[in-house]
Amino acid sequence: MQLSRQIQAWLLLLPALCLLVAFTHYPVVKTVARSFFGFGVQWEDAASLDNYRYLLEDEVLGQVLYNSFMYAAITVPVSIVLAIAMALWVNSKMRYKGVLRTAYFTPTILPMISVANIWLFFYSPEIGLLNKLLALVGHSGYNWLGDPSLSLYSLMAMTIWKEAGFFMIFYLAALQTIDTNLYHAAAIENASKWTVFRRITFPLLMPTTLFVLVNALLNAFKLVDHLFILTKGGPNNSSNLLLYYIFENAFSFFDTAYAAVLTVVLLVILVVLALLQFGVIEKRVHYR
Amino acid sequence: MSSFLSVSGLCRYYDGAAAVDNINFEVSEGEFVALLGPSGCGKSTTLKMIAGLEQPDAGDININGKSVLSESPGKRNLSMVFQSYALFPHLSVKENIVFGLKARSVPKAEQKKRLDSAVDMVDLRPHLDKKPGQLSGGQSQRVALARSIVSNAPLCLMDEPLSNLDTKLRADMRSEIRSLQKKLKLTVIYVTHDQVEAMSMADKIILLNKGSIEQAAEPEIFYEKPETTFVASFIGHPPMNLISCEDVQIGVRPEHVSLVDESGLNVVVNESDYQGSETIITTTYQGSIIRAILEGKQSIPSGSSIKVRWEPASEHHFSTKTSKRVDTRPGLLPFQ
Numbered sequence: 315m316q317l318s319r320q321i322q323a324w325l326l327l328l329p330a331l332c333l334l335v336a337f338t339h340y341p342v343v344k345t346v347a348r349s350f351f352g353f354g355v356q357w358e359d360a361a362s363l364d365n366y367r368y369l370l371e372d373e374v375l376g377q378v379l380y381n382s383f384m385y386a387a388i389t390v391p392v393s394i395v396l397a398i399a400m401a402l403w404v405n406s407k408m409r410y411k412g413v414l415r416t417a418y419f420t421p422t423i424l425p426m427i428s429v430a431n432i433w434l435f436f437y438s439p440e441i442g443l444l445n446k447l448l449a450l451v452g453h454s455g456y457n458w459l460g461d462p463s464l465s466l467y468s469l470m471a472m473t474i475w476k477e478a479g480f481f482m483i484f485y486l487a488a489l490q491t492i493d494t495n496l497y498h499a500a501a502i503e504n505a506s507k508w509t510v511f512r513r514i515t516f517p518l519l520m521p522t523t524l525f526v527l528v529n530a531l532l533n534a535f536k537l538v539d540h541l542f543i544l545t546k547g548g549p550n551n552s553s554n555l556l557l558y559y560i561f562e563n564a565f566s567f568f569d570t571a572y573a574a575v576l577t578v579v580l581l582v583i584l585v586v587l588a589l590l591q592f593g594v595i596e597k598r599v600h601y602r
Numbered sequence: 603m604s605s606f607l608s609v610s611g612l613c614r615y616y617d618g619a620a621a622v623d624n625i626n627f628e629v630s631e632g633e634f635v636a637l638l639g640p641s642g643c644g645k646s647t648t649l650k651m652i653a654g655l656e657q658p659d660a661g662d663i664n665i666n667g668k669s670v671l672s673e674s675p676g677k678r679n680l681s682m683v684f685q686s687y688a689l690f691p692h693l694s695v696k697e698n699i700v701f702g703l704k705a706r707s708v709p710k711a712e713q714k715k716r717l718d719s720a721v722d723m724v725d726l727r728p729h730l731d732k733k734p735g736q737l738s739g740g741q742s743q744r745v746a747l748a749r750s751i752v753s754n755a756p757l758c759l760m761d762e763p764l765s766n767l768d769t770k771l772r773a774d775m776r777s778e779i780r781s782l783q784k785k786l787k788l789t790v791i792y793v794t795h796d797q798v799e800a801m802s803m804a805d806k807i808i809l810l811n812k813g814s815i816e817q818a819a820e821p822e823i824f825y826e827k828p829e830t831t832f833v834a835s836f837i838g839h840p841p842m843n844l845i846s847c848e849d850v851q852i853g854v855r856p857e858h859v860s861l862v863d864e865s866g867l868n869v870v871v872n873e874s875d876y877q878g879s880e881t882i883i884t885t886t887y888q889g890s891i892i893r894a895i896l897e898g899k900q901s902i903p904s905g906s907s908i909k910v911r912w913e914p915a916s917e918h919h920f921s922t923k924t925s926k927r928v929d930t931r932p933g934l935l936p937f938q
Contacts, residue, residue: 493686493688495684495686495688496688496690498653498655498675498682498684498688499682499684499688499690499749500701500705501654501655501674501675501676502653502655502675502676502680502681502682502702503676503701503702503705503706503753504674504675504676504677504702504705504706505676505701505702505705506705509705513690513693513701513704513705514690517692517693518691518692520692
């Protein structure tokens with residue numbers, strides 16, 4: 315009886331386990347193995363740290379890591395702040411808020427490739443919307459994607475445009491679970507709008523913020539689609555991000571071993587970030 | 603001459619239907635007034651309009667002789683206790699209590715002084731650092747009371763504050779709130795659907811029905827001299843019997859009906875409801891229900907015929923047409 319229940323449980327788990335093992339656990343193990351045993355696309359007999367040694371000599375890696383951290387450090391907080399602001403706005407009593415909610419959410423349902431193509435039209439130097447608008451005020455315009463000092467920021471702007479609406483939905487749902495009597499109680503105490511936000515709304519949104527923060531950070535490292543369309547990491551790696559750099563190493567330079575090393579680096583970064591978030595922020599989050 | 607709070611011609615419509623329909627009343631300083639009525643009678647809406655959480659469609663609200671309609675809730679110098687307590691779930695008991703003082707930038711020393719005295723008054727000292735989620739219903743209610751006490755507002759609005767508590771706790775809190783109100787000389791507007799709360803706590807009861815005032819008077823007047831059949835059938839446990847007789851309805855309280863052997867009204871027993879110290883007998887007389895409260899355990903089989911009577915002096919009379927109280931016309935029933 316006990317045994318048959320055990321077997322039944324394992325059978326129920328089996329389909330999910332197969333998928334997890336085939337597409338998550340096995341590739342992770344293989345990647346780590348390749349980072350030690352690989353040489354180019356080949357395998358060596360003995361493990362070595364040569365691939366890791368190259369990390370220190372790789373100048374592009376420094377640039378790519380810097381770009382990735384800047385990308386996360388700017389897109390994540392900006393999208394969260396925008397998402398909260400938009401959610402507060404479309405949660406208030408106003409006409410046509412349905413239209414506004416839809417408008418904010420639309421970028422989210424578009425595939426990243428389409429979004430990148432749309433923004434390509436905004437950014438292109440000759441016929442781009444942004445430069446046309448600048449021309450109206452007599453400005454000669456910028457090379458948004460071709461200028462090394464601008465390209466990364468142009469990518470960020472597009473990412474924020476796409477992500478903020480998505481996060482807004484989570485905040486909107488969270489806002490609607492807050493008891494309106496809390497706001498009534500605060501109104502009786504003559505609390506200003508800012509006090510209400512700082513002492514009631516924002517703390518009660520903290521669980522949502524933690525969730526969104528984790529997702530936003532992971533996304534910041536996971537998104538590469540737009541790089542294929544917009545800049546391909548260029549010019550001169552000025553907009554290259556870690557994941558795209560891994561792709562380049564594996565499939566353009568055919569250095570699978572080094573790509574495996576970089577993947578391990580990416581994994582370590584993500585694990586550290588996740589630990590930091592759950593460790594530090596969880597203590598200050600109020601869960602109902 | 604001028605009352606502390608006066609409400610005049612207050613109206614509020616929802617989708618064209620009147621939730622509050624031309625309500626007028628006055629409250630003097632230090633008075634405990636209960637707004638009583640069934641759910642949907644407009645009592646909570648009235649309270650919210652006094653608080654400023656809802657805007658009336660017509661009428662005026664004066665506090666200390668000044669109209670407060672244009673004032674925000676926070677400027678009306680009142681406090682409020684909510685049915686759901688409305689405690690901030692992420693703040694400790696202490697932070698919940700001083701929330702308003704911080705919002706109003708009351709100096710730290712003064713905050714501490716008011717917190718200390720309020721906490722002692724409602725017996726919350728051991729729970730100051732707990733979160734609302736760790737408190738029982740009664741303790742949460744005390745936090746809500748303390749929050750109202752520290753505000754030092756002379757007017758306190760209470761919206762069914764005891765309805766989420768169990769029966770025993772409710773009885774304790776009733777006397778506690780009443781003694782707090784007397785000690786702090788608070789003016790209280792207390793919304794409830796529970797006649798026991800209204801009768802036992804209030805100096806004055808305002809009974810609402812469908813957005814209008816049915817009667818406003820002291821508790822004993824409600825019992826002794828109900829103005830309409832609605833009031834008569836709302837107050838009392840069980841409420842007053844109403845017997846149709848020609849163009850009037852005769853009202854008589856179950857506790858005034860007694861069983862007799864002869865010269866009484868012939869009634870048929872429907873059921874006997876034993877309640878410990880007393881038994882409530884439900885009978886039918888010509889289509890009207892007559893209940894009688896008898897002492898101790900009385901088992902009278904259903905369907906049996908018995909005779910009941912009461913003193914003519916304990917009769918009330920209401921016009922069938924207007925449902926309003928009319929002058930006494932004794933001797934309508936055969937036994938009188």
